[in-house]
Amino acid sequence: MSRQRGKKPHADIDFTLRRVFGKSSFRPYQREIITAALEGHDVFVQAATSFGKSLCFQLPAMIDHGITIVISPLLALMNNQVAAMRAASIPVATINSNTLLVERDDIYKDLCCGHPMTRLVYVTPELVLTESFRRVLGTIYKQGELARVAIDEAHCISEWGHDFRPAYCHLSHFRSAYPSVPIICLTATATPSIRGDIIKTIGLDPSTTKTFVASITRRNLVYEVLYTSDESDNRFSWLLAWLQTIYNRRANDPSRSQEISNEASVNVQRPDAISGIIYVSFRSDCDALSSRLREKGIGAAAYHAGLSPHERIECQRKWIENAPGHDIIVATTAFGMGIDKQDVRFVVHWTLPKSFEGYYQEAGRAGRDGKLARCLLFYSREDRDRVGYRIGKDSRNGGGNGDEGSRNREIQLKSRADSFQALVKYCERTDRCRHLGIGEFFGEQNVMPCDRACDHCIEGEGLKKRKNEGLASEEWVSTQRERSDFYGEGYD
Numbered sequence: 036m037s038r039q040r041g042k043k044p045h046a047d048i049d050f051t052l053r054r055v056f057g058k059s060s061f062r063p064y065q066r067e068i069i070t071a072a073l074e075g076h077d078v079f080v081q082a083a084t085s086f087g088k089s090l091c092f093q094l095p096a097m098i099d100h101g102i103t104i105v106i107s108p109l110l111a112l113m114n115n116q117v118a119a120m121r122a123a124s125i126p127v128a129t130i131n132s133n134t135l136l137v138e139r140d141d142i143y144k145d146l147c148c149g150h151p152m153t154r155l156v157y158v159t160p161e162l163v164l165t166e167s168f169r170r171v172l173g174t175i176y177k178q179g180e181l182a183r184v185a186i187d188e189a190h191c192i193s194e195w196g197h198d199f200r201p202a203y204c205h206l207s208h209f210r211s212a213y214p215s216v217p218i219i220c221l222t223a224t225a226t227p228s229i230r231g232d233i234i235k236t237i238g239l240d241p242s243t244t245k246t247f248v249a250s251i252t253r254r255n256l257v258y259e260v261l262y263t264s265d266e267s268d269n270r271f272s273w274l275l276a277w278l279q280t281i282y283n284r285r286a287n288d289p290s291r292s293q294e295i296s297n298e299a300s301v302n303v304q305r306p307d308a309i310s311g312i313i314y315v316s317f318r319s320d321c322d323a324l325s326s327r328l329r330e331k332g333i334g335a336a337a338y339h340a341g342l343s344p345h346e347r348i349e350c351q352r353k354w355i356e357n358a359p360g361h362d363i364i365v366a367t368t369a370f371g372m373g374i375d376k377q378d379v380r381f382v383v384h385w386t387l388p389k390s391f392e393g394y395y396q397e398a399g400r401a402g403r404d405g406k407l408a409r410c411l412l413f414y415s416r417e418d419r420d421r422v423g424y425r426i427g428k429d430s431r432n433g434g435g436n437g438d439e440g441s442r443n444r445e446i447q448l449k450s451r452a453d454s455f456q457a458l459v460k461y462c463e464r465t466d467r468c469r470h471l472g473i474g475e476f477f478g479e480q481n482v483m484p485c486d487r488a489c490d491h492c493i494e495g496e497g498l499k500k501r502k503n504e505g506l507a508s509e510e511w512v513s514t515q516r517e518r519s520d521f522y523g524e525g526y527d
């Protein structure tokens with residue numbers, strides 16, 4: 036039987052950090068989290084995007100005997116992590132909808148052989164529901180090879196969360212079927228109530244689970260809200276002018292270009308472009324905006340769920356490698372959760388996201404090398420009403436009959452509406468540091484105002500002026516709501 040709890044770490048985790056992962060030192064909290072995991076505790080980690088949460092289960096997987104099962108919600112995220120680990124020669128496998136049957140059989144054969152080579156297996160939560168995978172899990176467990184279960188992006192467990200995935204709820208299977216196997220849950224985006232909900236749903240004991248809540252503040256991200264309206268929509272011209280200024284500056288500053296070229300040997304950046312993501316609401320906007328940018332000579336590519344799995348993998352690969360034509364990804368939220376690319380210099384939200392957590396998570400793709408990066412959010416009151424309308428429509432469609440399922444659904448919808456309202460408030464406020472607004476949403480106390488890393492702290496008065504000039508008045512917006520085409524796609 037697998038029995039990892041109570042085990043004391045004896046291996047030199049610093050050595051493994053350097054030798055296997057090529058990192059010189061731990062970041063704050065990583066050592067404590069990894070030690071708790073190696074001691075066999077259940078662990079809950081909430082920490083900022085880009086904190087380095089993956090290392091907290093990957094490193095123990097390289098020290099402990101046996102296999103670590105990693106639950107991951109997105110194909111793109113699995114591929115991203117698996118590629119990074121293979122590059123470090125770590126024996127890792129992934130089983131997802133793209134895995135060929137023959138490959139899957141080979142992986143299962145290794146997992147069940149009694150002395151597996153594979154140290155980590157990335158799977159979707161849906162796979163854990165299948166009989167065939169549960170049989171494999173049972174065999175691994177009986178052979179004493181089930182070391183740990185890592186639940187990445189654990190907020191997907193909570194019905195109140197922004198990315199709820201029904202299959203995640205069934206992950207309580209691990210605790211009920213294999214009570215001795217430690218579980219580690221990791222997320223960047225849980226409010227205190229969602230944290231409690233995750234722990235309860237997965238069947239962890241809150242009194243014994245080692246919980247680590249690190250700051251969600253990212254000082255190198257410069258958060259800005261850009262105010263606009265339907266009438267004076269200047270998003271495209273603003274973006275184009277900004278990108279062209281950067282490109283021209285680089286072209287005219289050979290020393291900067293040289294500096295970037297020198298870095299290029301390590302992370303393959305190109306001196307003639309910058310890497311970024313633009314989030315839009317609909318697939319059609321991905322295609323339209325990326326093609327408008329391409330027409331202007333900007334290397335932009337569309338990424339959305341309408342592409343084939345192969346097209347998506349290729350698009351992501353080219354973006355990660357900074358291939359020409361793939362500097363900027365114009366994506367729906369089908370892209371991004373957990374994706375780790377070091378040199379993303381900006382994330383733009385073309386319209387208002389549906390939730391605060393979604394905004395924070397997507398903006399968190401920027402600046403993962405620790406250098407400054409811009410997080411720009413276009414906000415208009417018309418968009419606010421349209422997104423709010425879509426959220427309300429979801430809630431009307433989900434209206435229930437008072438049973439427990441529909442009561443849960445009501446809680447879920449209320450939580451989503453609250454999250455969206457908090458984001459609206461964040462955009463409308465111009466009188467405080469954006470980092471404080473984000474900290475407040477996630478229940479983090481004592482966040483210090485930033486040092487010129489948000490629009491308020493850079494230009495307090497100018498920001499108010501931009502808001503007054505940029506937004507349509509509430510009176511005007513209310514007259515627009517009367518128009519039948521105001522809500523756009525899907526209006527009924």
Ligand SMILES: Nc1ncnc2c1ncn2[C@@H]1O[C@H](COP(=O)(O)OP(=O)(O)OP(=O)(O)O)[C@@H](O)[C@H]1O
Nearest residue numbers: 058060061062084085086087088089090223373375
């Ligand atoms: N101790 C360390 N020293 C240097 N780099 C590190 C260290 N730990 C992690 N990293 C790097 O930090 C980057 C971000 O790590 P990771 O992808 O695990 O972040 P995360 O916390 O899961 O973020 P997100 O919630 O956004 O997915 C990775 O490139 C990883 O290699």
